[in-house]
Amino acid sequence: MSAEMINPPTLAPPVMNLYTQVVAATGTRFVAIAGQVAIDAEGRLVGPGDFAAQAEQVFRNLRAALEAAGATPADLVKMTIHVVGHRPEMIDTVFTAGSKAFDGEWPLPASTYLGVEALGLPEWLIEVDGYAVVA
Numbered sequence: 001m002s003a004e005m006i007n008p009p010t011l012a013p014p015v016m017n018l019y020t021q022v023v024a025a026t027g028t029r030f031v032a033i034a035g036q037v038a039i040d041a042e043g044r045l046v047g048p049g050d051f052a053a054q055a056e057q058v059f060r061n062l063r064a065a066l067e068a069a070g071a072t073p074a075d076l077v078k079m080t081i082h083v084v085g086h087r088p089e090m091i092d093t094v095f096t097a098g099s100k101a102f103d104g105e106w107p108l109p110a111s112t113y114l115g116v117e118a119l120g121l122p123e124w125l126i127e128v129d130g131y132a133v134v135a
Contacts, residue, residue, distance in 0.1 A: 002026045002135065003077060005108060018095055019111035023077045027133040031069040035082070035127040036061035037119065045123055054125045055094050059101030062128050071132040073107040079130040086115025094126065 006022040007014060014021060038046045038054035039061070047053025063073060083090060091113070099106045109130065119127050 003074070003133070014108075016091070016095075018091075018106070018108075019079075020108045021110065023110045025077045025133040027075075027135045029070070029134040031066070031071050031075070031132040031134060033062060033065045033069075033130045033132070035129040036065060037121075037124045037127050048123055049125075051090065051125050052093050052097055055097035056101050058126050058128050059098040062130060063101055066130075066132055069132065069134065071134045073102050073105060075132040075134050076107045076109040076130050077133050078110045079107075079128060080112045080114065082114050082116045082119060082127045084116055084119060084125045086113075 003023055003025040005020040006024060007020060008022065011021045036058050038057040040046050040057065041064075045054075046057035062079075066073060066076065081094060083094065094113075095106065119125075
């Protein structure tokens with residue numbers, strides 16, 4: 001995939017450099033990834049009540065979904081992060097967990113981070129979906 005990461009001077013710099021304002025990608029395969037929650041491959045919830053553990057599992061699931069489609073984290077062009085009961089101090093927890101799941105190589109797609117009241121089940125604390133373009 002060829003992705004151009006664009007942070008134009010007409011927009012504010014990305015907050016904390018955790019994403020890219022605009023991503024223009026070309027490739028031959030578009031990949032849509034459903035919202036991933038902290039459920040492992042055996043169907044068990046990882047980290048009940050533990051936000052950091054759930055966040056790491058969610059990003060591990062996102063990475064596994066990318067790999068299943070023949071994509072890498074670098075192919076991710078858009079990601080939406082939904083966080084139950086968001087508070088500003090949770091940002092570091094989310095991105096630290098994601099960085100662990102991506103072996104220290106946090107991808108910088110266009111991104112939206114949302115605080116939400118609830119997700120599909122009450123024990124889910126974070127959900128992430130995304131889009132990738134593969135060459």
